[in-house]
Amino acid sequence: MTLLKTRRRRRPWRSLMNSEFIDMDDFFEDSFWLQTKGSPALNIKETDDHFEIELAAPGFSKKDFEVTIDDQNLNITAKRSTEKEEKDDAYTRKEFSYDSFERSLVLPESVKQEKVTATYKNGILHFDLAKKESAQKHQHKVIEIQ
Template sequence: MSLVKFRRMPFGNLITQDFFDMDDFFDNRGWMRNMVPVGFWNSKTAEPALNIRENEDNFEIELAAPGFNKKDFDVTIDDGCLNISAEKSSEKEEKEDNYTRQEFSYNSFERSLQLPDSVKEEEIKAKYNDGILSFKLAKKEEAKKAPPKKIAIS
């Protein structure tokens, strides 16, 4: 079983992503592009890129999140779902004789992945290095692919 991206839908369980994607619905509406700036309706722009690899013994996840520190992340597992969020803000104020210059920035994101039953939740490891948040999710023994067995013919 593979990891599946978890997306909270505005209409709950009434509409699933397989049948109706709200992001695509708003992205493909030409009349909306004339009303608001391009990308306003596209929530995908706020999600960091994500790579998922499945190996024989584990899953490896890499999430691109440059500019953050380890302390900015909040990673939880809730009801079989890996939730990753980060929030960072900064303010800078410079006062001179006849002016004040103030700068501020705010960055945040949230990603959720539904974990397969084959993952050992208690053995998930995370590491943040050079703007990449990496996870190793070990598989349970019964989920690992067994080598082919030779069957004797009588």
């Protein structure tokens, strides 16, 4: 009899319990921490008054993206295609490519959906999500007793 060491399978929902954002694409993947083909890298940063999301999508242009918010879901879809054709007397050469991806994030209830902005520059799609006033951390104030 031979004993084999096996790797314990990670359960994605355990790590999501403590996170305000839930990436539904990652939630249903077998390997939660591994980057899947066609799924761009994503960074999320929280400050006192807003969230910042950066999504790496080089090679696309602004017109290739469609970003929507449905209920509490931020949906990001990108599609692009290129086509190149060369004709000569003896031959015709035609090349084409098609790239696409979809990402979906469940937004925290603390996000003001009407204040979400997006910019695309140098291959990075950047989102700024303002927090509701009640969710913002307020400065610590000491009250003097008189």
